[in-house]
Amino acid sequence: MRTGLAFLAGTAVALMVAVSPALAQKQGGTLRISHRDNPPSASIHEEATISVNQPFMAVFNNLVFFDPKEKVNSPDKIVPDLAESWSWNPDLTRLTFKLRQGVKWHDGKPFSAKDVKCTWDALIGKGDEKSDLIRKNPRKVWYDNLKEVTADSDTEVTFTLGRPQPSFLSMLAAGYSPVYACHVSGRDMRSKPIGTGPFKVVDFKRNESIRLVRNPDYWKKGRPYLDAIDWKIVPNRSTRMLGFAAGEFDMTFDSDVTFPLLKDIKAQKADAVCEARPTNVSSNILINRDSPPFDKPEIRKAMVMALDNKVFSDILAQGNDLDGAAMLPPPAGFWGMPKEMLATIPGHATDVEKSRAEARKIMEGLGYSKDKPLKVKVATRNIAIYRDPAVLLIDQLKNIHIEGELEPIDTTVWYTKIQRKDYMIGMNLTGVGVDDPDVNFYENYFSKSDRNYTAYNNQEVDKLIDQQSAEQDREKRRKLVWEVEKNLAEDGARPIIGHNVANTCWDSKVKGVVLQHNSIYNGWRFEDVWLDR
Amino acid sequence: MGAYLTRRFLLMALTLFGMSVLIFVMLRLVPGNIADILVDAAGIADPKEKAKIIAELGLDRPIVEQYGQWIGGLARGDLGFAYVSERPALEEIAPRIPISAKLAGMALVLSVLIGVPFGVISAVRQNTALDYVLRVISLSGLSLPAFWLGLLVLMASVHWFGTIPIYSNEPRSFLQEVGLLAIPAAVVGFRSSALVMRLTRSSMLEVLRQDYIRTARSKGASQASINYNHALRNALLPVVTIIGIEAAFLVGGLIVTETVFNIPGVARFLVEAILWRDYPIVQNLVMLIAFVVIMVNFLVDMAYMALDPRIKYAD
Numbered sequence: 070m071r072t073g074l075a076f077l078a079g080t081a082v083a084l085m086v087a088v089s090p091a092l093a094q095k096q097g098g099t100l101r102i103s104h105r106d107n108p109p110s111a112s113i114h115e116e117a118t119i120s121v122n123q124p125f126m127a128v129f130n131n132l133v134f135f136d137p138k139e140k141v142n143s144p145d146k147i148v149p150d151l152a153e154s155w156s157w158n159p160d161l162t163r164l165t166f167k168l169r170q171g172v173k174w175h176d177g178k179p180f181s182a183k184d185v186k187c188t189w190d191a192l193i194g195k196g197d198e199k200s201d202l203i204r205k206n207p208r209k210v211w212y213d214n215l216k217e218v219t220a221d222s223d224t225e226v227t228f229t230l231g232r233p234q235p236s237f238l239s240m241l242a243a244g245y246s247p248v249y250a251c252h253v254s255g256r257d258m259r260s261k262p263i264g265t266g267p268f269k270v271v272d273f274k275r276n277e278s279i280r281l282v283r284n285p286d287y288w289k290k291g292r293p294y295l296d297a298i299d300w301k302i303v304p305n306r307s308t309r310m311l312g313f314a315a316g317e318f319d320m321t322f323d324s325d326v327t328f329p330l331l332k333d334i335k336a337q338k339a340d341a342v343c344e345a346r347p348t349n350v351s352s353n354i355l356i357n358r359d360s361p362p363f364d365k366p367e368i369r370k371a372m373v374m375a376l377d378n379k380v381f382s383d384i385l386a387q388g389n390d391l392d393g394a395a396m397l398p399p400p401a402g403f404w405g406m407p408k409e410m411l412a413t414i415p416g417h418a419t420d421v422e423k424s425r426a427e428a429r430k431i432m433e434g435l436g437y438s439k440d441k442p443l444k445v446k447v448a449t450r451n452i453a454i455y456r457d458p459a460v461l462l463i464d465q466l467k468n469i470h471i472e473g474e475l476e477p478i479d480t481t482v483w484y485t486k487i488q489r490k491d492y493m494i495g496m497n498l499t500g501v502g503v504d505d506p507d508v509n510f511y512e513n514y515f516s517k518s519d520r521n522y523t524a525y526n527n528q529e530v531d532k533l534i535d536q537q538s539a540e541q542d543r544e545k546r547r548k549l550v551w552e553v554e555k556n557l558a559e560d561g562a563r564p565i566i567g568h569n570v571a572n573t574c575w576d577s578k579v580k581g582v583v584l585q586h587n588s589i590y591n592g593w594r595f596e597d598v599w600l601d602r
Numbered sequence: 603m604g605a606y607l608t609r610r611f612l613l614m615a616l617t618l619f620g621m622s623v624l625i626f627v628m629l630r631l632v633p634g635n636i637a638d639i640l641v642d643a644a645g646i647a648d649p650k651e652k653a654k655i656i657a658e659l660g661l662d663r664p665i666v667e668q669y670g671q672w673i674g675g676l677a678r679g680d681l682g683f684a685y686v687s688e689r690p691a692l693e694e695i696a697p698r699i700p701i702s703a704k705l706a707g708m709a710l711v712l713s714v715l716i717g718v719p720f721g722v723i724s725a726v727r728q729n730t731a732l733d734y735v736l737r738v739i740s741l742s743g744l745s746l747p748a749f750w751l752g753l754l755v756l757m758a759s760v761h762w763f764g765t766i767p768i769y770s771n772e773p774r775s776f777l778q779e780v781g782l783l784a785i786p787a788a789v790v791g792f793r794s795s796a797l798v799m800r801l802t803r804s805s806m807l808e809v810l811r812q813d814y815i816r817t818a819r820s821k822g823a824s825q826a827s828i829n830y831n832h833a834l835r836n837a838l839l840p841v842v843t844i845i846g847i848e849a850a851f852l853v854g855g856l857i858v859t860e861t862v863f864n865i866p867g868v869a870r871f872l873v874e875a876i877l878w879r880d881y882p883i884v885q886n887l888v889m890l891i892a893f894v895v896i897m898v899n900f901l902v903d904m905a906y907m908a909l910d911p912r913i914k915y916a917d
Contacts, residue, residue, distance in 0.1 A: 107874060109643040109686065117645040201658070205651050207644040256688045275687050275694065276874050277866035303864045308768060311756050312864075315766035337760065481639040481877055484646065519646045 098600035099297040100579065102320045103309040107276050107302055110259035113247050114192065117207040119500070119589050122244045123323050124279045124300045126593040127293075128175075129247030129264035132166050132185065133238065137594055140346075140586045142504060143403065144235070147242045151180065151265065161233035161541070168224045172288045174250045175269045182220035187251035189218040189228070201255035208502070210511045210518045211240050214538075233539050235546075236507035243503045244591040267293035267596040276302055287596075294581070294599035306330075314338045319579050319600070323589050324348050324571035328387040331572050343574040346586045347391055347401040349504055352381065352458045352566040355487060355495035355523050362443065363493065367431050369561030372494075373416040374428035375469040381461055381566050390567035392417060394554035395509060397568055401586045402504050406551040414558040416565070428469045442472040448486070449496040451477035458566060459496035487522045497522070499563070504587035506550045510534045514553075514562055525562040578602055606915040614896050621892045622676075625885050626669050635661060636685040636879045659685060672885060682882040686875075691882040695868070699890075701769075702860070702867035704779070706852045708787035713794035714845060718834075720795075721802025721841075726829055728807060736799065743796025748855055752789050752862035759785075768864040786863040790855045794848045801844050805837040812836075838909055846902035850895040 108120045113129065116122075132152040135142040149155075152166035172180040190196040191203040193212050214237070217229040230237060240246060250263045257263065261270050265288070268281035279300040283293055301318070303309045310330055312318050314337035326334055326343060334341055356363050356372065363369060382390035391398050394414060398405035411417045418424040437443045445466075449459040456477060463473035473494070478486055487495060501509045512518055515534055516526040530553060537549035558564070575582055578601045585592040637655040641648065656662050660671075675682055681691035724736040760766050767786075773779035809815065810833050818832050856869035868887060875883035906913045 109640065115644060118643070204655060204658075205641055205644045205646065205648075207646045260688055273687075274866070275684075276871050301864065303768070304870075305861050305864070307753055308756060308766075308862055308864055311760050311766050312768055315760045315764060317766055317768065479634075479877075481879075482634045482642055484642045485634065485638045519648050 094294050094581070094599045095601060096294050096599070097296050098602055099299055100295050100320065100595070100598065100600065101299045101301070101318045103312055103318045103322050103325070104279065104300045104302045105306070105309065105322045105325055106304055108273075108279075111262045111270065111273055111279075112203075112255070112259045113245060114188075114203055114249065115205045115207070115259065117500075119323055122590050123593045124281070124298075125262065125270075126244050126247070127266055127268040127281060127298065127595045128262055128270055129249075129266045130172075131243075131246050132168075132241050132248060134242045134244075134594075135585065135591050137592050137597060138583055140583060141401065141403075142239075142242075142585055142587055142591055144239050144505075147238060151185075151248055155238070161235075162230045164228045164230070164237065165221070166226050166228075168226065169288060170224055172265050173286055174252075174265055175263045175284060176250075176253075177286075178250070178252055180248075180250075180265050181223045182226040183223075184251050185226045185248055186218045186220045188247075188249040189215065191249075191251075193218075202249060202251065202258065204255055204259075207520065208245060208512065210515065210520070211508065213511065213517075233541065234507065235541055236505045236538065239503050239505045240508060242591075243508070244588075244593060245502045267594060268295075268298060271297075278302060289596065293596040295595065298595060310334065313341070313574065316576070320575040320582070321573055323573050323584075323593075324350075324569075326572035326574050328389055328572070331574075334574055338574075338576075340577045341574045342577055342579075342582075343572045344584050345389060345570055345572045346584050347397060348500070348569045348571055349397050349402070349588045349590075350498055350500040350569045351393075351395075351397075352390075352569065353497055353499055353563040354462065354566065355492070355497050355563060356561055357490055357492055357494070358523060358525070358561075359490055360493055362435070365435070366561070367435060368443075370415060370559075371428040371431040371469055372466065372471065373558070373561050373564045374418070374424045374431075375465055375471075376416045376462075376564065376566065377421045377465060378417065378567050379421075380465070381458055384461060385457055386567075386570060389570040391570060393568050394565055395514070395557050395563075396506060396550060396554060397501070397504050397587055402568075403587075404504065404506050404547060404550045406554050410551060410555075414555055415561070416558060425468050432470045437470040439470060442467075442470045444472050445474070445493045446476040447473045447494045447496060448476040448478050448492040450480045450483045452480055455496055455498060462494075462496055462566075484522065490524075497563070498569075500590065502588060502590045506534075506546075506553070507538050510553060511538075514557060523563060525557075525560070527556070527560060527562075530556050530560070530562075603915060610900065614900070617896060618889065618892060622673060622885075622889060623669070625888045626665075626672065629879070629881055629884055630665065632879065634879060636881070637661065639878050640686075672882070676886070676889070681886045684875075684883050685880045686878050686883075691886055694871075694883060695887060695890075698866060698868045698871050701865060702853075702856055702869055705783050705787055705790070705859070705865060705867060706849070706856060708780075708783055709791035709794060709852060709855070710845070710849055712787055712791035713798050713848065716791070716795040717798025718802050718838075718841065721799040722806055722829060722834060724799065724803040725806035725810065726825075737803075740796040740799045743792045744800075746792075747858075748789055748793060749858045749862060751792065752786070752859055755785060755789060756862065769866065783865075786859045786865060789863075790852065790859045793855065794852070797844060797848065798841060802837065802841050805840050806833055809833045809837045835909060839906060842902055842905050842909065846898050849898045853891055 106120055109116055111125050113121055113125055130151045132150060133147050134150045136146040136148045139146045151169055153169050155164060155166045157164055168182055174180055192206060193215050214231045214234050215228060216231050219227045221227055249258060253263045261273060267284055267287045269284050271280040271282050273279050281298040283296050313321050331343060356369055358364055378392050382388050393405045394411060396402055396405040412419050447459050447463055449455040459475055466473050499513060512520050514521060514525055516531050533553045537546050540546035540549060573584060580601050581598040637652045640655060641652050684691045684694045687694060720736050724733045727733045756766055767782060769782055773782055815828060815832055818828050853869055856867060857873055860867045860870040872887045
């Protein structure tokens with residue numbers, strides 16, 4: 070009898086569990102996140118760091134954006150945002166957006182097509198000269214093909230391109246492409262921005278905190294779930310990790326948890342949810358090709374052939390970093406070349422010793438030897454994530470008679486020094502805003518780009534970049550992209566050491582977090598995140 | 603005394619003027635300016651954008667004009683605009699001053715409260731087990747880096763109490779603030795108290811060997827009276843000097859502690875401002891620190907007079 074009752078009770082409980090609805094989202098609460106450093110400003114368009122995107126993306130909306138519920142950003146996963154719909158003209162040079170009506174800026178003013186026009190006018194240098202809306206424009210090259218933006222009416226806007234560019238919509242969907250409020254000064258956009266997004270900025274205290282609160286008039290009904298997001302700026306990583314373990318923070322800063330640290334986090338906070346994902350940030354080498362002897366292509370080739378990428382990954386990321394060429398490798402990346410092809414390009418050989426023996430021969434042919442090494446300085450930003458791979462690089466270059474000396478550079482003047490060409494070899498990290506060849510190639514390798522730090526200039530490669538950019542067929546385009554990657558690797562243009570993989574952790578009570586697995590710069594709207602408290 | 607004070611205040615004003623020129627010139631001698639850094643932070647160095655920022659901030663104007671503008675503003679209480687946040691510098695600096703002042707004040711009080719009594723005990727009980735223990739503790743205070751000690755305290759706190767004494771939210775009450783600041787203040791004060799303890803000990807030992815102490819003893823004065831009324835008062839002069847110097851040095855100690863314990867004070871802010879070449883913030887903060895140091899020196903000199911009636915400042 071007792072057994073029978075127990076069975077019935079057990080069945081009833083099992084049935085209740087089986088038929089109960091999925092955990093319902095709860096409204097309210099404050100999400101507390103640690104921030105790694107002081108964002109240079111709050112103006113996403115003017116900066117090129119996750120330190121700005123992650124906290125401030127929730128303040129804005131784009132015209133369109135990558136579906137935040139999907140882990141991989143892809144052109145076929147672009148969803149409407151401030152634009153309700155979009156359409157191309159037959160020759161794919163005019164992109165027209167129908168805008169959402171009744172949307173208001175956080176200060177209560179209505180949003181209209183004029184704001185869209187004014188934002189992109191400022192980005193392509195056609196804005197009001199007196200306006201300080203965009204003081205710096207690190208992604209100017211994204212919009213080289215954008216000729217004009219016209220506000221057809223208050224609710225319709227058209228982007229006119231110089232030639233078809235299939236990637237253009239992906240660029241507009243990036244976290245780096247919010248629509249700005251043009252009635253607000255640039256100074257305010259940098260310190261206390263106004264957006265249309267799910268959260269409003271209450272305060273941005275330098276070196277201290279960023280506080281966002283729920284926008285009660287958000288156009289997407291029922292969102293966001295959170296009442297507020299509190300970012301605390303904690304420059305010391307040990308303090309950040311201890312704070313997370315002690316429950317002071319509900320979430321770590323993006324990709325802040327290295328693999329060695331992950332063990333500590335798991336030991337101290339067993340219920341923490343931690344997710345590793347490729348960041349689409351690559352470690353790469355900058356070679357000053359204008360400075361002898363690096364003007365010789367043979368030396369550049371020998372350097373690349375000396376690399377053992379696996380050692381970098383094993384030591385720096387416990388073997389988790391990904392080997393790839395310029396684009397993020399598959400499966401996280403859509404465009405990166407397949408493994409078999411990768412093994413055929415310099416710097417990614419499977420038999421490293423054989424490759425190094427060849428490299429040594431090249432160096433010896435140029436007059437260098439163990440007793441007469443080539444002495445170089447390896448410059449890098451004076452922070453651990455840059456310094457550590459630089460030290461490994463110096464060690465690996467010894468194998469081919471190159472004796473390196475580390476030259477740590479004050480982080481605030483790193484790019485200025487690189488652009489002045491005041492270096493021989495540099496260790497750099499490059500983040501890519503969208504897993505898209507146009508974004509990566511035009512920004513980092515195109516001869517006219519401001520961010521082509523090595524001033525790499527190969528007209529053939531420029532032509533190939535333009536060609537892949539205009540190609541409509543994705544598979545044909547992918548083959549062209551691989552050709553560009555191959556050319557870049559053979560030319561020693563920013564040899565890639567690895568694509569970084571890192572962890573982000575959050576408390577088990579934080580729900581609805583979807584990390585994007587092919588870019589750290591997207592998916593930080595926080596409108597679907599809620600707290601199960 | 604009146605003439606002395608007038609001379610002293612004039613000298614203070616002159617020192618501050620010299621400091622202002624020095625800070626202003628030295629900052630501009632450091633390679634890179636805010637425009638370089640702002641543009642660098644965005645990963646680009648477009649000369650046109652840089653030139654526009656330089657013109658906007660007035661950095662292309664003659665250096666004398668820039669100095670005049672700053673000093674003129676300072677005299678009127680206008681500290682200018684911070685370059686990075688583009689907000690009034692006063693709004694940026696003012697809320698951080700009380701936080702650091704409280705932290706430094708607590709650290710200084712702790713260092714005196716611990717350093718002086720234990721220094722006296724160590725001297726009076728010279729070469730006993732207690733003296734050895736106190737000497738070891740004071741030596742460790744001088745040799746343990748504040749950064750390491752701070753992290754150790756945080757780790758122990760998480761491990762044993764499951765909480766972390768960092769300034770993650772603005773304190774809701776005075777008591778909570780004291781609680782939050784007490785541990786970092788103890789970390790900063792540990793080094794200072796060790797220094798004060800060692801100096802008090804050596805100074806006391808020297809005084810205790812003086813003839814007038816022997817005289818007091820032969821007149822039948824109690825040990826406590828000898829220690830505290832006769833010896834300590836005379837031994838305190840060098841200790842007061844070192845407390846004054848430590849008060850000035852505390853700013854250095856605060857940088858590390860404010861970083862580890864995440865305290866939004868002046869010291870961390872100053873370092874950040876220097877890295878960004880945020881001239882209005884750096885200039886005004888360094889002037890403030892210079893003013894505090896000068897005032898502390900003045901107070902120390904006045905304290906000499908109170909401690910030793912033989913000291914007189916002639917007109």
